[in-house]
Amino acid sequence: xxxxxxxxxxxxxxxxxxxxxxxxxxxxxxxxxxxxxxxxxxxxxxxxxxxxxxxxxxxxxxxxxxxxxxxxxxxxxxxxxxxxxxxxxxxxxxxxxxxxxxxxxxxxxxxxxxxxxxxxxxxxxxxxxxxxxxxxxxxxxxxxxxxxxxxxxxxxxxxxxxxxxxxxxxxxxxxxxxxxxxxxxxxxxxxxxxxxxxxxxxxxxxxxxxxxxxxxxxxxxxxxxxxxxxxxxxxxxxxxxxxxxxxxxxxxxxxxxxxxxxxxxxxxxxxxxxxxxxxxxxxxxxxxxxxxxxxxxxxxxxxxxxxxxxxxxxxxxxxxxxxxxxxxxxxxxxxxxxxxxxxxxxxxxxxxxxxxxxxxxxxxxxxxxxxxxxxxxxxxxxxxxxxxxxxxxxxxxxxxxxxxxxxxxxxxxxxxxxxxxxxxxxxxxxxxxxxxxxxxxxxxxxxxxxxxxxxxxxxxxxxxxxxxxxxxxxxxxxxxxxxxxxxxxxxxxxxxxxxxxxxxxxxxxxxxxxxxxxxxxxxxxxxxxxxxxxxxxxxxxxxxxxxxxxxxxxxxxxxxxxxxxxxxxxxxxxxxxxxxxxxxxxxxxxxxxxxxxxxxxxxxxxxxxxxxxxxxxxxxxxxxxxxxxxxxxxxxxxxxxxxxxxxxxxxxxxxxxxxxxxxxxxxxxxxxxxxxxx
RNA sequence: GGCGAGGUAGCUCAGUUGGUUAGAGCGCAUGAUUCAUAAUCAUGAGGUCUCGGGUUCAAUUCCCGAUCUCGCUACCA
Numbered sequence: 001x002x003x004x005x006x007x008x009x010x011x012x013x014x015x016x017x018x019x020x021x022x023x024x025x026x027x028x029x030x031x032x033x034x035x036x037x038x039x040x041x042x043x044x045x046x047x048x049x050x051x052x053x054x055x056x057x058x059x060x061x062x063x064x065x066x067x068x069x070x071x072x073x074x075x076x077x078x079x080x081x082x083x084x085x086x087x088x089x090x091x092x093x094x095x096x097x098x099x100x101x102x103x104x105x106x107x108x109x110x111x112x113x114x115x116x117x118x119x120x121x122x123x124x125x126x127x128x129x130x131x132x133x134x135x136x137x138x139x140x141x142x143x144x145x146x147x148x149x150x151x152x153x154x155x156x157x158x159x160x161x162x163x164x165x166x167x168x169x170x171x172x173x174x175x176x177x178x179x180x181x182x183x184x185x186x187x188x189x190x191x192x193x194x195x196x197x198x199x200x201x202x203x204x205x206x207x208x209x210x211x212x213x214x215x216x217x218x219x220x221x222x223x224x225x226x227x228x229x230x231x232x233x234x235x236x237x238x239x240x241x242x243x244x245x246x247x248x249x250x251x252x253x254x255x256x257x258x259x260x261x262x263x264x265x266x267x268x269x270x271x272x273x274x275x276x277x278x279x280x281x282x283x284x285x286x287x288x289x290x291x292x293x294x295x296x297x298x299x300x301x302x303x304x305x306x307x308x309x310x311x312x313x314x315x316x317x318x319x320x321x322x323x324x325x326x327x328x329x330x331x332x333x334x335x336x337x338x339x340x341x342x343x344x345x346x347x348x349x350x351x352x353x354x355x356x357x358x359x360x361x362x363x364x365x366x367x368x369x370x371x372x373x374x375x376x377x378x379x380x381x382x383x384x385x386x387x388x389x390x391x392x393x394x395x396x397x398x399x400x401x402x403x404x405x406x407x408x409x410x411x412x413x414x415x416x417x418x419x420x421x422x423x424x425x426x427x428x429x430x431x432x433x434x435x436x437x438x439x440x441x442x443x444x445x446x447x448x449x450x451x452x453x454x455x456x457x458x459x460x461x462x463x464x465x466x467x468x469x470x471x472x473x474x475x476x477x478x479x480x481x482x483x484x485x486x487x488x489x490x491x492x493x494x495x496x497x498x499x500x501x502x503x504x505x506x507x508x509x510x511x512x513x514x515x516x517x518x519x520x521x522x523x524x525x526x527x528x529x530x531x532x533x534x535x536x537x538x539x540x541x542x543x544x545x546x547x548x549x550x551x552x553x554x555x556x557x558x559x560x561x562x563x564x565x566x567x568x569x570x571x572x573x574x575x576x577x578x579x580x581x582x583x584x585x586x587x588x589x590x591x592x593x594x595x596x597x598x599x600x601x602x603x604x605x606x607x608x609x610x611x612x613x614x615x616x617x618x619x620x621x622x623x624x625x626x627x628x629x630x631x632x633x634x635x636x637x638x639x640x641x642x643x644x645x646x647x648x649x650x651x652x653x654x655x656x657x658x659x660x661x662x663x664x665x666x667x668x669x670x671x672x673x674x675x676x677x678x
Numbered sequence: 679g680g681c682g683a684g685g686u687a688g689c690u691c692a693g694u695u696g697g698u699u700a701g702a703g704c705g706c707a708u709g710a711u712u713c714a715u716a717a718u719c720a721u722g723a724g725g726u727c728u729c730g731g732g733u734u735c736a737a738u739u740c741c742c743g744a745u746c747u748c749g750c751u752a753c754c755a
Contacts, residue, residue: 224681
């Protein structure tokens with residue numbers, strides 16, 4: 001669109017190598033990126049399409065530990081799996097690399113080193129848990145202990161999975177290292193921080209002023225971050241899985257995964273070509289990042305800041321982030337196995353790569369979250385791909401076979417209507433280009449389908465199967481026009497449906513048709529011999545859809561089953577430890593919502609001992625006016641704690657059901673306030 | 679709670695720099711047609727543009743408030 005650029009570098013978000021790829025990833029990132037890249041290539045533009053596996057970070061080390069294998073084995077497995085399924089699905093990367101590659105280690109190290117040597121980082125020490133037996137610092141996830149909120153003894157350092165509370169590792173009672181089982185100690189550790197705050201003026205200018213044309217979801221999200229004010233962010237971690245910090249005395253420290261991952265785009269380009277610098281440093285190169293909305297802050301704020309700090313790189317021209325795709329009304333979830341996995345789809349629907357590409361493009365979450373349903377998948381296949389595109393092509397080819405021995409007939413004279421129809425093609429091309437140039441993929445696809453609709457209408461209007469009885473000469477022209485439409489379809493559909501177009505090109509015996517031919521009414525010359533044709537698409541029957549729905553139903557059932565078991569009991573304690581808890585009955589005298597919170601109620605409780613204030617996270621389940629006067633149980637000798645500026649003295653006892661719903665533990669009959677519960 | 683995005687036909691989504699009859703595809707109804715995978719083509723029904731205020735000659739479009747959905751973020755003793 002913007003003519004000042006000579007070439008384009010397109011990146012697609014690096015998939016995280018701890019699981020396979022699903023339709024959400026595809027619809028959000030890889031399908032649009034691939035369409036865009038194929039479009040540019042067809043136009044003869046210079047473009048590289050960069051992607052690879054993101055293989056560092058704590059979740060991969062945890063998965064490795066759980067399975068008793070090395071992190072490298074985990075990423076090897078998923079890297080191969082992801083790479084293969086992308087290739088089978090026709091995502092046409094120039095290179096699909098990985099962040100555990102040697103080139104990436106060198107690139108990321110050098111990048112860090114340059115910023116370090118030019119004093120672009122700030123250094124800070126902080127206290128973190130350290131395992132003296134294993135001799136290493138512990139990520140929050142590697143620490144378990146007793147949750148100070150619910151008493152669950154197996155809470156993690158970042159979150160208690162029993163009560164859902166997010167924690168700091170230092171909050172845990174009796175913290176334990178999951179590596180050695182020993183009690184970790186707090187120890188000072190040094191880390192490097194990227195001072196994003198120093199780049200705020202630059203970012204404000206660059207994003208808010210110079211890139212107002214970014215998609216509204218992207219621009220809005222950036223503005224929100226910038227308005228809140230940016231903070232320095234650590235770019236290193238104490239971990240043994242990752243790229244070592246290339247600084248003396250930084251033993252046991254690696255680059256934080258979000259720092260090394262985007263550099264992976266650069267590394268992959270280096271791996272692809274010695275001439276990589278022109279794709280990253282030439283101001284005449286246009287850099288485009290395709291990502292999902294969860295990645296906006298990294299690609300619009302952090303990575304550009306890194307590039308800016310480094311100094312020799314260009315910045316992204318656009319970051320067309322998509323929203324999320326839901327599945328049958330529910331959020332896609334890897335852990336809940338609520339997903340359509342690409343590798344499973346390719347098995348279940350062999351030869352139907354383009355059907356999924358089509359459906360995901362037609363229903364792409366461009367401006368808001370969208371829903372994928374199998375019924376919609378079936379309907380788009382049967383009533384659009386089969387009935388409109390496949391059908392038109394088949395009608396045209398079958399008629400040509402029947403009447404003209406599969407040779408392109410000559411034009412014996414174009415009517416005004418013929419000319420009108422042919423003149424539509426350049427108009428469709430123009431509309432489609434305007435859409436694709438602005439990353440409106442759904443519109444573009446619809447426009448491309450309009451050409452097939454035009455073809456069907458043309459045949460219906462000219463009725464060659466009737467005219468053939470009286471005027472074969474006229475039918476020559478009609479089928480010539482229909483064949484030119486078919487040839488044009490084979491160009492305009494190529495970015496969207498590459499597998500289909502492969503087949504179609506063979507049928508019409510046409511090789512190497514570039515974008516510049518699109519709109520041309522003489523692509524197929526008279527006398528040109530066509531090949532034998534087959535159907536481009538077949539109907540998808542109810543059984544296949546039913547099978548997929550049952551598969552999902554099984555996932556759902558498995559999730560329910562996993563949720564139901566009552567949590568395992570805790571270890572025995574002595575009566576004495578129980579007796580240390582002073583649990584009393586009390587009456588709620590007053591209740592009000594704590595301002596600016598979603599869950600908190602400020603309660604005034606008559607405990608018999610005194611009247612005190614307790615803050616409780618129950619606002620989602622109770623209306624303040626409905627609970628005044630209610631008698632409850634309260635843990636009265638819990639250490640007071642300040643919450644949102646209010647000192648909370650004690651804890652109200654509640655029972656929580658499977659769904660997380662809370663109910664009060666209330667004496668069966670009203671008893672005096674201050675009665676002991678034992 | 680703060681911030682961001684969104685709430686438009688049965689379904690999935692466009693759109694309106696405020697202006698007479700608000701669009702597309704699918705689905706549905708009726709008709710035409712049979713070259714084609716019962717596919718196609720034409721016509722039609724279907725919308726208080728989430729709700730309530732305000733600005734205006736005029737609001738679905740601008741402003742304010744409410745409400746619901748999604749995301750980021752705070753919070754949960």
